[in-house]
Amino acid sequence: MKHRGKGMASINYPIGMNLGGDPSQALVHSNPSGKFTVALSAIDLGQGMKSVTRQIAAETLGVPVEDVYVDTADSDTGPHDMGSFASRGTHRVGNAVAVAAREARGVMMEAAAEELEVNASDLDTDGLGNIHVKGAPHRKISTKDVAIAAQFKQGKTIAGRGIFLVPLSEVDPETGEMSPATCYAHACLVAEVEVDDETGEVTMVRMDSAYELGRALNPRMVEQQLVGGAWMGVSHALYETPEPYYPEPIHGPRDYNEYVMPGPGDICPHNIAVLERPALDGPFGAKGPGEMCANPVLPAVANAVFNAVGVRIDDLPITPEKVLRALRQQGGAKPQQRR
């Protein structure tokens, strides 16, 4: 017989390397036609590092995103970055890019001011490739013409350098007092499962979630992170491990036939809400969705299994074998209050 149950979990997650001390740098420069290159040594693992820094640079410079290209990672040309881990990419590298782009924008506006014979403080960008006098949009010059003038006439480099560093925190050995992170992302997830009390199999029915990320710089990339990350959470909860009888080191997998993960047939609907409470020190308030999206799923699924059949599986993953053994010990399924 199959039993349905719902469970939930709520979590927070620190952004960036614990204790700080993990700098990122960025260089931004324009070619003579007003197209910008962002040089980094950050890593794009598929999470979208190149794209999110490109949007940050474009927004800060005030130019179209098509006019920015992110070049990473070559240690001869890209300045130092700690790496893509600890949910630090958007926050740390993003801030460094914003600093560099702001410096480059400053030079660009000075060069434009000289061409338009006004004060730089009276100018603004339209985000479409033009710089105009505030309140007088017809008095404008294209970023291309500004770049040409800066390069060949004024002898200015439209370029900027950026670094972002959260200073290192010490840890008190006695109390654990420390400054681990400057901002935290948040999430709550509800998992609905179906448990077969004959086979012990757990099937995902539906997930509903709310993730608070500071700012969704690119909602589509946030969505792919949250959807994919939640499925990694399901996989951790129900399927994966290279040591199924840990701590006994036996039955290690050698390929994807032996290493069990959920496939397309195991997918369920996941309805996601994204909340944005800007981080005080995030680029445009952004934190980072990368790691935390998987975390609430594991306990939410375990709690849903309890709600469905009344057994607590406290050892991951929740395999059919563990569910059946627990059901046998309990004397069968004991469904809890329906939610």
Place this chain on the structure above:
Amino acid sequence: MLELRKDIFADERDDNLKEIGKPTQRQDMIGHVTGTTAYFDDHKLAGMLHLKVLRSPHHHARIRRIDTSEAERSGGVRRIIRGADVPRNLNTLLSLLNFGKDDEPSLATDKVRYKGEPIVAIVANTEREAFEALTKVRVDYEQLTPVFDVEEALKPGAPVVNETYPKNTFEYHGKYDHQRLRFGDVEQAFASADHVLEQRYQMSPIEHAPTETNGSIAAPEANNRFVVYTCAQGLFFSLDTTAKILDVPSNKLHFIGGTVGGGFGGKVDSLTEPLVTLAAMLTGRPVRYVLGREDEMQFGSPRGAERIYVKDAVMRDGRVTARQVRSYFDSGAYTRLSSYAVIKCAAHIPGPYTIPNVHADIYCVYTNRVPATAMRGFGVTAVDFAIECQMDKLAHLIGMDPMEFRILNAYRDGDMKAHRREAKNTALIECVQVAAEKAKWSIRDEYKRMSSRAGGGGARAAIPHTKLDSGLQAPARPAPQRTSYDRPLPPPVAPPPPAPPPAAPPANVQHGAARFSSVFGTRRR
């Protein structure tokens, strides 16, 4: 499927932006979907050789003798590399941050500490010839008793896994075998609680299973430099690790990467870069070293297991009044990054809740298994599993709805956290409210009205009297004065935050371990 709730916290945002918040297509999308993006392994170079390693078949054994004479005569073999050929054959990854002792050889010489530990590297014309030569290496082992369970490893008389840490635990602050967190007095809270619940949780090891396995290609460049195509998750982290192990100036190395086929934490360890670069130096030829799928699954470092004990005190009205956590990170045979995760874990406890008494002891334990490393949620995923299962059980115990139970105990702006920093910019309550709404899980109106921005601070901001292990008391500190947690709208382009002055080091900090510093060597003494 994704709904942006712009209505919540709207007063804290400026949404008048041009590129930010747009669903712009990825810069590299065309390359990815047409198969023209270049990854490290797309750099097939003329005259490229292939490197493979001989791995230990034993979990724990002394190496008596290594005989490579027959392998040297094997067809296509260009070079055999042994531990003695590695300039600095002992390293720990976080030595770049001045944290921990060098404890892991690139190639084992005297002892193997896990099944799969590399002993000899063979560089040959083809992968097949390298594999054939590996079968001709003779190693004479004396098997030793292994230990696999973290709590067994801590018992007196347990086999010593890693002689750098003879107690089978990483050393914190030069004196402790664990990281502590102390806030208030849990014993007193347990004594006066309506219910006390203690449970054991076990997080399993996990394989990262990236589409692209670990690997790198190194080649001599002009002017006595070496180029390395890599899938490292930290380009300079890998470059600096390689420079240290090979004892060469960092500007002799030219690392190119940045486009990686999935990592999830499994490409932080520089599993291949030092050896492949050494092979290119020794042969003067391009060399490729890529883990096959079986090697990746069996010997590419996994997410480590964690065993977690949680003991909580809860009152009938729903307040959690104490949380005590004892947790063991299974680091495997070497430290890699687990020592770091332990501190991150300590900082995370007791989860996103305001609990007045908190006590944690977190251990990094060595066992005879593949060294663990970072993975998505490092230091936090497992303890979140434990805490959130525990929260569900506590709610059940007192007959309270689990959503309302989370909201009641959630941290709010201005609350003091157990690591003694004020909570700011919190949003747990709102996440629970919205998730409940989406799941049509009904919660009472008073819980729908609660806010992260109200009700925090005050008495909740105070630091309680804390009983220390030494028997001393850390004094209570009153809540700091404040006016408001609400803040004005940020400017459209937020300026970088002014760097806060570094925290003054506690008077009793020892020299040595647990001192992070930047990789540029600005050591804080």
